[in-house]
Amino acid sequence: MPEPRINHRISARELRVIGPQGENLGILSLSDALKQAEAHSLDLIEISPTANPPVAKIADFGKWLYEENKKTKAAKKGHSTEVKTVQVKLGTGDHDLMLKAKKASEWLTEGNRVRVNLFLPGRSKYMEEKFLKERIERMLKLISVDYKIADPAKKSPKGMSCMIEKAT
Numbered sequence: 001m002p003e004p005r006i007n008h009r010i011s012a013r014e015l016r017v018i019g020p021q022g023e024n025l026g027i028l029s030l031s032d033a034l035k036q037a038e039a040h041s042l043d044l045i046e047i048s049p050t051a052n053p054p055v056a057k058i059a060d061f062g063k064w065l066y067e068e069n070k071k072t073k074a075a076k077k078g079h080s081t082e083v084k085t086v087q088v089k090l091g092t093g094d095h096d097l098m099l100k101a102k103k104a105s106e107w108l109t110e111g112n113r114v115r116v117n118l119f120l121p122g123r124s125k126y127m128e129e130k131f132l133k134e135r136i137e138r139m140l141k142l143i144s145v146d147y148k149i150a151d152p153a154k155k156s157p158k159g160m161s162c163m164i165e166k167a168t
Contacts, residue, residue: 005046006061009033012046015056028138068143083163088139090124099140105165108145113165116140120159132160140164 005011010030017025017033020040028036037044037058045064048055084107086100104114118136120127125148136153139160151163 002014003051006043010044010054010056012049012054015044015046016051016053017044018047018055018057020058023059033058041066081165082112083115084112085115085117086139087119088135089119089121090135097139098142101139101144105143105145107145108143108147108164111166112118113150113163114147116162116164117156117158117162118153125155125159129155129160136160136162 012027012030014027015033017028019025019034019036020042025033025036033044033056040058040100042058043061043064044056045059045061046054046056065114084104086104088097088100092100105114107114116136116139118132118139120132140147143164146167147164148167149162150165153160153162
């Protein structure tokens with residue numbers, strides 16, 4: 001984000017000015033807007049230079065910049081989703097599968113994606129693919145939350161994996 005223009009760096013002749021409490025002061029000339037800002041002992045900050053006329057706000061520049069940085073950091077933070085992993089084996093029992101499915105359901109409700117790994121040691125990697133997919137399906141049937149398959153089951157270095165995410 002480029003540094004906003006403040007006070008005498010503003011080049012527009014007329015500005016739509018927003019007061020210190022957020023009230024609309026209307027369209028003022030640059031000199032009148034600067035006088036208003038000076039009367040409040042604050043800065044005139046050009047918020048939207050591309051608008052017609054440009055929008056400026058009377059505020060403390062340091063405080064305004066801090067608030068803007070806080071908003072952009074919060075916006076970045078809100079969109080992150082983690083990929084959680086559940087690993088099962090061919091011989092994993094029903095009770096263990098239920099526990100893992102319960103944990104996967106919790107992660108999905110939190111908005112995370114879940115990778116279901118079917119771990120295949122040694123020669124079991126060469127088993128029939130249809131059989132292995134049925135093993136992953138067995139796990140997926142136990143998940144209580146509505147989900148959609150983001151990445152279908154396919155061979156991976158450790159066996160077979162599938163990615164799911166919450167259905168929207």
